[in-house]
Amino acid sequence: MYSNESTKKSKHSGSSKKRSKKNTWGSRERTSMSFLIVIAFFAIFGIIILTEVLMIDDRNSVQVRHVNVNNRFSESVPDYEDVKEDYADDSSIFIRENRFAASAISSLFKKRKLDPQDKLMSGIPVVPDNDPNSLSWGQMLPSKIESNLPPYPPNIKAKDGHWQVVNGTRFKFFVFSAYYDRRDGRMLRIIGATKTRSPEKVWCRMWYPLDGNNTKFRSISVMARVKVIRENWNLKYSACFILCPLRLSYLDVPYSVSVVSKLRMPPGNILLLRNTDSDQDFTNRSYADIPNKIAVCVKPLHFNYDQAYYMLEFLELNNLLGVTHFTFYNHTIGPKANCILQHYMEGKIPQTFLVNSLLRPNSGDKNSTGDLTSHNDNLTTIRSPKITVEILPWNLKMKSQKEIRTEGLFSSLNDCLYRNMYRYSHVALVDLDEFIIPRHNDTISDLLDWLSKRVNNKNTGAYSFQNAFFYLQFANDESIFDKRIPNSQLRATLVTQKKTRRRQKLHPQKQRSKYICKPEAVIEAGNHFVWEFRPSMGSLNVPSNSAILHHYRVCEFGGSDCIKSPSVEDKTAHKYSSRLVERVGSVYEYLKDTCKLPNLPLTPTKAPPTRSKSLRIGKLGKNVVNTTTNNLEKNDVKIKKLSFS
Known part of the structure; x- marks a missing residue:
């Protein structure tokens, strides 16, 4: 009898151990699955964040700031931090060395004139670099180098408010107008359109007349900065500003400006500068x-x-x-x-x-x-x-x-x-x-x-x-x-x-x-x-x-x-x-006759109101007639309420 009971107890304990082992294994499996799901979630989230970071152009990023000013007109400060770094960029450019520009490099920095063949063959592309011989944004090109650049093109007239091309760029680059921005420092602000991400570097060649007839000009060239306008919907091209500072106090405001990608190429655009003191419709107003x-x-x-x-x-x-x-x-x-x-x-x-x-x-x-x-x-x-x-x-x-x-x-x-x-x-x-x-x-x-x-x-x-x-x-x-x-x-x-x-x-x-x-x-x-x-x-x-x-x-x-x-x-x-x-x-x-305008359309006619036909009940009792009339009046009220809601 005792042996049977002990046998039963042993069997019972064995089965309970098996169940506990199964439960333990199941809980471990669920724990491991949950852990894998969490790891997968964070991995996917990390990939998304990394992709966004790689796709965003650091130079155009801004930090959002939400400010709540408690007044009943909800006046708010700017939504974005002052992006002074956009206008104080100290990135520099250097003259890229290639098989056509070897002598151009030494000429630029050894201050000697270029050979005629070098002038013809050497384009001067502009790329960022920390080279000790580089030119920073807004810095003037040395006068000896400036004197060897292509002169003011006689066949192009300075224009305002016309799309003009920037020659020599890999992607489309156009400029429309140029303004002298005298606020918070002197600067030329050019309205243009170019590649949204990593726009190509360009120069500003500023033109100063040598005579009163604006037929002969001298030039001063500075490295420009392209600032893409934020609202671009991530399309290939975007509106942009081309910024050209006048950092030296002795520099006068130019008559016109050209945007060029290669200094040795003749400019394909000449923009008449607006908002200057010489504007016909502008006086130096405070x-x-x-x-x-x-x-x-x-x-x-x-x-x-x-x-x-x-x-x-x-x-x-x-x-x-x-x-x-x-x-x-x-x-x-x-x-x-x-x-x-x-x-x-x-x-x-x-x-x-x-x-x-x-x-x-x-x-x-x-x-x-x-x-x-x-x-x-x-x-x-x-x-x-x-x-x-x-x-x-x-x-x-x-x-x-x-x-x-x-x-x-x-x-x-x-x-x-x-x-x-x-x-x-x-x-x-x-x-x-x-x-x-x-x-x-x-x-x-x-x-x-x-x-x-x-x-x-x-x-x-x-x-x-x-x-x-x-x-x-x-x-x-x-x-x-x-x-x-x-x-x-x-x-x-x-x-x-x-x-x-x-x-x-x-x-x-x-x-x-x-x-x-x-x-x-x-x-x-x-x-x-x-x-x-x-x-x-x-x-x-x-x-x-x-x-x-x-x-x-x-x-x-x-x-x-x-x-x-x-x-x-x-x-x-x-x-x-x-x-x-x-x-x-x-x-x-x-x-009407001069512009051939169309005749005025006829005055619209209001649609006649719809009327329900009167119901004749015949042999039905008076109570039924009253009930039907009341229901129709209620429905009519509902329809009127819907029509004015």
């Missing part, structure tokens, strides 16, 4: 002397843009808002829109308009746009501020969206910024379907003055406005169906008057937002926000109850699903109705 005016920059017009009504509405409504100057870049534009812009550029448009003072909002307000010239009963004669227009050719030889972002728009935005610097106190960077509309003020100038009284704007370099989509698929405003309103046919054509329903939720700042900036406070402009300010300057986020960006467009991703999102009615732009219709109508009639 910041306090800048005219209190607003200019607008528009990205390159492409796809043969030819929306005549939109163009007229854009120009005249912005003029009502206080804008007096527009800068356009013409890649491809249609004949009607081009004809309109040419007439504005030449000043050949009417400037006096009759406005019904009863329909005109703020007609007695001193802030309303336009000068009152006469008054007769309800009709008021208004003379509008003169509109000036500048159109620059934009023939950039890079494939849009494949090689560079949207016709190189970031080159145009920054060119427009520096082109209007010191000439206008504020510059707005918007598209043709966007309008910055104040809620309570009549003009943008009034809005900025109002903001300056409520917040210390000493450090404000830009004003940012949240984006609101007024989808074109939304139903038209009811007022456009009223034919009793004067010029109802034209009013129904204007997008700001017929589209008054917008998406309820505004985009957060820096997403689809647009801004107005003080040009002298900005170093690098972006599409939706400023990338870099001068030290101590920042952006002011304007509250949405003060002003927003009205953006009139179709649904972002195609189709019409966007109109299902919650929406609200916003008729803020209707306060300009009377003046806007009168202005656009006068210019339209003036240019």
Whole structure:
């Protein structure tokens, strides 16, 4: 009996040991699997981080800084640290030794003249190095070497605002304009486009006239620095700055400049330097002397843009808002829109308009746009501020969206910024379907003055406005169906008057937002926000109850699903109705035949309301009839609620 019990106990203990061994092995296996999974996770994560690090160009990297300043206008300091290293780079160049340039090297540093054959065959490529005989960024080439470089090309005229090629580079390299930047040190800032990653090194050859006719020149060459503009979408080519400092105090500001990749090659471009004291439209103004005016920059017009009504509405409504100057870049534009812009550029448009003072909002307000010239009963004669227009050719030889972002728009935005610097106190960077509309003020100038009284704007370099989509698929405003309103046919054509329903939720700042900036406070402009300010300057986020960006467009991703999102009615732009219709109508009639503008579309007709047929119940009792009627009334109320939601 005892033996049987002991046998059973031994069997039981043996089986329990086996189970414990199995459990131990299973737990070890799970532990090892978990460990392997963790190792695999960290390995994959490490590979991703390593890949990102290798792909990022260290010279263009910036450190993001988020700062929350507690004030009700959300004024913020620059989003990026001051990138002084971008302008204080001490990288150097040396003369690469090859079978054609052996004597060129010794000639450069032994200060003897080159042989004619050496002059012809030796290109001087520019590469970074720490060679003791190297030239650092911004350092002048010795005068004896300078005297042996190719002279000023007699067949090329110095130009401003034209794309010109940089000869001798491996990749595409173009330059458009050059500006003298006198802020925080003297520097030539050239707007261009080139390779995004590891751009090729280049030189600046600065030209100084030897006579009053600008026919003979001497040159001074300095090593340049290429600074790629941040917003490049990782495409092959990007907008860029070519920076050429004037470090020596005795150096005068040059007349023009050429960007070259090889000093021994004749320059393929000559850029007329802007923002100098010799500019015809520029005087050496201090910041306090800048005219209190607003200019607008528009990205390159492409796809043969030819929306005549939109163009007229854009120009005249912005003029009502206080804008007096527009800068356009013409890649491809249609004949009607081009004809309109040419007439504005030449000043050949009417400037006096009759406005019904009863329909005109703020007609007695001193802030309303336009000068009152006469008054007769309800009709008021208004003379509008003169509109000036500048159109620059934009023939950039890079494939849009494949090689560079949207016709190189970031080159145009920054060119427009520096082109209007010191000439206008504020510059707005918007598209043709966007309008910055104040809620309570009549003009943008009034809005900025109002903001300056409520917040210390000493450090404000830009004003940012949240984006609101007024989808074109939304139903038209009811007022456009009223034919009793004067010029109802034209009013129904204007997008700001017929589209008054917008998406309820505004985009957060820096997403689809647009801004107005003080040009002298900005170093690098972006599409939706400023990338870099001068030290101590920042952006002011304007509250949405003060002003927003009205953006009139179709649904972002195609189709019409966007109109299902919650929406609200916003008729803020209707306060300009009377003046806007009168202005656009006068210019339209003036240019209709000359520019072959299309006839105005007929005033849309409101669809008749649908009526439900009356029900005859017949032999059914009175209670049934009452019940049916009540149900129909309830359903009708529900339908009305849905239609206004």
